[in-house]
Amino acid sequence: MAVxxxxxxEADGHPSGGVGVPGGGAVxxxxxxxxxxxxxxxxxxxxxxxxxxxxxxxxxxxxxFIIGLIFIPIxxxxxxxxxxxxxxxxxxxxxxxxxxxxxxxNVSWDSPCTCTINFTLEHSFESNVFMYYGLSNFYQNHRRYxxxxxxxxxxxxxxxxxxxxxECEPYRTNEDKPIAPCGAIxxxxxxxxxxxxxxxxxxxxxxxxxxxxxxxxxxxNVKFRNPTGDxxxxxxxxxxxxxxxxxxxxxxxxxxxxDNNGFINEDFIVWMRTAAxxxxxxxxxxxxxxxxxxxxxxxGKYSLxxxxxxxxxxxxxxxRMILSTISWMGGKNPFLGIAYITVGSICFFLGVVLLxxxxxxxxxxxxxxxxx
Amino acid sequence: xxxxxxxxxGISGQEGMQAVMASxxxxxxxxxxxKLLLVHGHWCYSRLAKMVIYFFYKNVCYVNLLFWYQxxxxxxxSTMVDYWQMIFFNLFFTSVPPLLFGVLDKDVSAETxxxxxxxxxxxxxxxxxxLSTFIITMLDAFYQxxxxxxxxxxxxxxxxxxxxxxxxxxxxxSLLTILLHLALETRTxxxxxxxxxxxxxxxxxxxxxxxxxxCLACNPPTNPYWIMERQLQDPIFYLLCLITPVIALLPRLLxxxxxxxxxxxxxxxxQQVDKLPKEQQDLEIQKLRSRKETASGAPVASxxxxxxxxxxxxxxxxxxxxxxxxxxxxRDTEDQxxxxxxxxxxxxxxxxxxxxxESAAPDSSAGPFFGHHPLVASRETAPGQDGGKxxxxxxxxxxxxxxxxxxxxxxx
Numbered sequence: 001m002a003v004x005x006x007x008x009x010e011a012d013g014h015p016s017g018g019v020g021v022p023g024g025g026a027v028x029x030x031x032x033x034x035x036x037x038x039x040x041x042x043x044x045x046x047x048x049x050x051x052x053x054x055x056x057x058x059x060x061x062x063x064x065f066i067i068g069l070i071f072i073p074i075x076x077x078x079x080x081x082x083x084x085x086x087x088x089x090x091x092x093x094x095x096x097x098x099x100x101x102x103x104x105x106n107v108s109w110d111s112p113c114t115c116t117i118n119f120t121l122e123h124s125f126e127s128n129v130f131m132y133y134g135l136s137n138f139y140q141n142h143r144r145y146x147x148x149x150x151x152x153x154x155x156x157x158x159x160x161x162x163x164x165x166x167e168c169e170p171y172r173t174n175e176d177k178p179i180a181p182c183g184a185i186x187x188x189x190x191x192x193x194x195x196x197x198x199x200x201x202x203x204x205x206x207x208x209x210x211x212x213x214x215x216x217x218x219x220x221n222v223k224f225r226n227p228t229g230d231x232x233x234x235x236x237x238x239x240x241x242x243x244x245x246x247x248x249x250x251x252x253x254x255x256x257x258x259d260n261n262g263f264i265n266e267d268f269i270v271w272m273r274t275a276a277x278x279x280x281x282x283x284x285x286x287x288x289x290x291x292x293x294x295x296x297x298x299x300g301k302y303s304l305x306x307x308x309x310x311x312x313x314x315x316x317x318x319x320r321m322i323l324s325t326i327s328w329m330g331g332k333n334p335f336l337g338i339a340y341i342t343v344g345s346i347c348f349f350l351g352v353v354l355l356x357x358x359x360x361x362x363x364x365x366x367x368x369x370x371x372x
Numbered sequence: 373x374x375x376x377x378x379x380x381x382g383i384s385g386q387e388g389m390q391a392v393m394a395s396x397x398x399x400x401x402x403x404x405x406x407k408l409l410l411v412h413g414h415w416c417y418s419r420l421a422k423m424v425i426y427f428f429y430k431n432v433c434y435v436n437l438l439f440w441y442q443x444x445x446x447x448x449x450s451t452m453v454d455y456w457q458m459i460f461f462n463l464f465f466t467s468v469p470p471l472l473f474g475v476l477d478k479d480v481s482a483e484t485x486x487x488x489x490x491x492x493x494x495x496x497x498x499x500x501x502x503l504s505t506f507i508i509t510m511l512d513a514f515y516q517x518x519x520x521x522x523x524x525x526x527x528x529x530x531x532x533x534x535x536x537x538x539x540x541x542x543x544x545x546s547l548l549t550i551l552l553h554l555a556l557e558t559r560t561x562x563x564x565x566x567x568x569x570x571x572x573x574x575x576x577x578x579x580x581x582x583x584x585x586x587c588l589a590c591n592p593p594t595n596p597y598w599i600m601e602r603q604l605q606d607p608i609f610y611l612l613c614l615i616t617p618v619i620a621l622l623p624r625l626l627x628x629x630x631x632x633x634x635x636x637x638x639x640x641x642x643q644q645v646d647k648l649p650k651e652q653q654d655l656e657i658q659k660l661r662s663r664k665e666t667a668s669g670a671p672v673a674s675x676x677x678x679x680x681x682x683x684x685x686x687x688x689x690x691x692x693x694x695x696x697x698x699x700x701x702x703r704d705t706e707d708q709x710x711x712x713x714x715x716x717x718x719x720x721x722x723x724x725x726x727x728x729x730e731s732a733a734p735d736s737s738a739g740p741f742f743g744h745h746p747l748v749a750s751r752e753t754a755p756g757q758d759g760g761k762x763x764x765x766x767x768x769x770x771x772x773x774x775x776x777x778x779x780x781x782x783x784x
Contacts, residue, residue, distance in 0.1 A: 051560075052478075052481075052559055060629035071618075134530070142445055146593050222598075277528070277529060
């Protein structure tokens with residue numbers, strides 16, 4: 001690959017003299033020859049105006065100070081917010097013999113088992129309370145598990161309803177009928193029922209749990225749709241399909257209310273959003289604040305009634321119920337606040353160190369006077 | 373005749389274009405050789421070396437994110453980033469800035485490179501891309517991927533995050549970290565580089581928003597519908613994107629700045645000289661060069677330089693420039709009939725041709741040489757002796773040199 005290279009234009013007219021230097025190959029004698037000299041533009045001759053920074057202690061230390069000064073207040077704000085979030089967790093797997101749910105350990109899905117756990121809230125929960133169920137050692141992020149769904153079927157496509165995707169194997173058909181909803185994710189849907197009661201001098205008052213608004217709006221209204229047809233008669237729409245193998249009831253009997261039945265059932269949608277990590281929680285119910293004068297959950301005694309249907313003991317999983325308030329940053333997690341404060345402090349300290357270094361050694365480099 | 377070389381440079385001439393056709397680079401004048409080697413050769417090495425090391429770092433950093441996730445998904449090969457976003461990461465979002473870096477970056481200015489030929493050794497000694505820099509870059513890539521994964525992990529641990537909402541901040545954070553890493557490496561910021569960096573990030577967000585809004589069931593199993601839009605409304609996403617690149621790049625920034633303050637490499641000195649005003653530059657360069665010469669114990673005509681010359685052809689073109697007077701004196705004492713098998717003769721021949729052109733044409737680039745090496749000037753004053761020698765040589769060497777000039781190349 002030969003690249004014609006003549007850098008200095010002004011040298012081309014150089015007199016040959018006794019040296020007999022031959023002329024450049026490109027510039028011929030006649031003006032009619034097309035020159036192949038590269039253009040003398042700033043881009044092609046690499047003369048673009050540029051900023052050429054050198055990273056030294058002196059140039060970098062303003063950045064460190066700025067980072068330190070910005071991060072520390074942010075960190076304090078986040079940490080304070082996180083500390084104000086109230087959270088209460090109950091593990092109700094029942095593996096310990098003393099747990100009320102121990103009797104439900106060997107549950108099979110056709111013999112229901114209920115257990116009750118009593119607990120006390122030390123502090124009252126002020127704003128809206130979110131009730132989660134949590135699972136541990138449950139790998140919803142396993143590759144074969146995550147693949148095992150048919151989003152076209154869940155979007156209400158009638159052809160996919162009767163002919164689910166191959167990815168759903170082996171939960172695609174059962175007894176020659178297509179499964180709706182197909183796949184392992186749907187098949188393993190969480191089906192414990194949790195109810196909360198307040199105990200006030202031996203009277204149990206149920207706490208109203210709201211089951212709407214727990215799934216993403218886009219999931220409920222766009223991604224998951226029932227098969228097209230009359231929403232009130234879902235039984236007919238799902239004609240020709242069968243329920244998933246491990247479900248007690250078919251999908252069109254999940255909830256009597258038509259806008260929470262079928263594929264758009266919010267518990268189902270929440271479950272289908274596969275969790276990222278093996279220890280996760282999913283939103284179960286909402287407890288809304290009644291008025292501004294009373295806290296949502298007062299401190300005191302409560303009781304949790306569990307319909308224990310979901311077996312986790314076989315894979316050493318654990319089940320929990322979590323009550324938590326929510327802020328703009330989500331649930332209770334002191335990590336980000338601590339991280340910001342730590343990084344801000346480190347940056348500030350390094351800024352000070354660099355200031356000292358710059359003051360002591362920084363000026364010697366401008367004179368290139370380093371002893372060898 | 374030269375059988376093998378790293379780079380072949382042909383100098384086109386009246387005798388024919390055979391050398392040009394056989395060479396990798398063709399130039400028209402001998403004096404262009406100086407700039408080709410010292411400036412473009414150095415820039416080529418430095419750009420390529422840095423770009424290659426950067427590409428290794430980028431890919432190790434990105435793929436390691438998927439590796440760390442395997443510890444949390446049962447080693448099943450699950451990815452938390454959508455497939456198309458992963459592919460386009462390397463294809464569109466982080467490809468143009470390093471390419472532009474490899475094309476435009478200048479670590480030392482052309483004038484300084486011409487005046488400090490010692491800087492050429494930077495390439496000969498592989499100072500930018502060698503085993504230690506590679507290992508350090510790999511360790512840095514591991515560290516950065518650890519940070520880019522585990523900071524979001526610790527944030528979202530035991531929460532109700534789903535797989536692709538977990539992967540989205542990780543992807544964004546690693547994009548920002550990787551581009552900011554390149555920003556720390558860039559020594560020459562032109563408008564183009566700034567624009568491509570900003571456009572890469574903007575393209576990433578635009579693509580993600582459009583893709584996540586349009587793909588409902590198009591890409592099983594991810595079907596990332598509305599994930600980016602939801603994340604963009606979440607303050608935690610922005611807080612993570614702010615802190616994680618800072619944590620990831622903090623060691624590199626610190627070490628670079630300390631090296632900039634305390635380092636004593638010649639490249640660094642040359643970069644600092646570039647920053648000085650014009651008058652001081654000449655002074656500094658003279659200081660640096662005289663210090664180099666006294667430090668290496670090589671006064672103008674010392675035998676120590678012969679080792680360089682004798683060692684290998686690769687040092688050929690550098691040492692005559694460094695010790696031109698030494699070369700001259702050596703040539704005077706040597707048998708002047710340089711045989712074709714004697715590479716030294718040819719090297720001197722090339723040098724002499726260059727020096728004569730330089731001395732004949734008052735170029736600014738010849739300034740320092742005039743100042744340092746009075747013997748070059750003396751060739752003008754005694755043309756009868758040296759010039760005559762040369763003109764005598766010229767037809768001799770011209771004939772056999774004509775063969776040499778048109779067929780052979782300068783070895784680097």
